[in-house]
Amino acid sequence: xxxxxxxxxxxxxxxxxxxxxxxxxxxxxxxxxxxxxxxxxxxxxxxxxxxxxxxxxxxxxxxxxxxxxxxxxxxxxxxxxxxxxxxxxxxxxxxxx
Numbered sequence: 001x002x003x004x005x006x007x008x009x010x011x012x013x014x015x016x017x018x019x020x021x022x023x024x025x026x027x028x029x030x031x032x033x034x035x036x037x038x039x040x041x042x043x044x045x046x047x048x049x050x051x052x053x054x055x056x057x058x059x060x061x062x063x064x065x066x067x068x069x070x071x072x073x074x075x076x077x078x079x080x081x082x083x084x085x086x087x088x089x090x091x092x093x094x095x096x097x
Contacts, residue, residue, distance in 0.1 A: 002068075004041065004084050004093050010065040011039050012046035014053060018062045024071070025061060026080055027053055036081040036094075039071065045087030052089055072097035 005011065014025030024037045038053060040046035046063040055061055075082050076097040084093040 002084070002093060002095050005068050005095075008067050008069045011041060011068050011071060012043050012063050012065055013037060013039055013071060014046065014050050014055075014061050015064045016055075016059055016061055018060060018064065024074065024080075025050075025053060025055060027083075029083070034081055035079065036083045037071065037075050038085050038089075039082045039095075040085060040087075042087070045085070048087040049085060049089050 016023045016025050026035055026037050028035055038046075038049065040049065043063060043065070050061060050063055072082060072095070082095040082097060083091050084095065086092055
């Protein structure tokens, strides 16, 4: 369980192909060989950090809100961790759903 996230609040994530075949924007943490979904507590921090993430410049991305429990369930199904980040991309917490 998260120390920063209590209950089932809305969190912010990057989404690939919004309005179509939507997928969460995952990243790979090379130092520990981990796949994760960058997760933010604040929309503005998510928008700020999105431009620094690894992504395909030919595709459309946007920041969207999702309930934490839904995100954690999807991340667990696809074997992703959740990293709570700030706007500078610093890891505040690592969560194994």
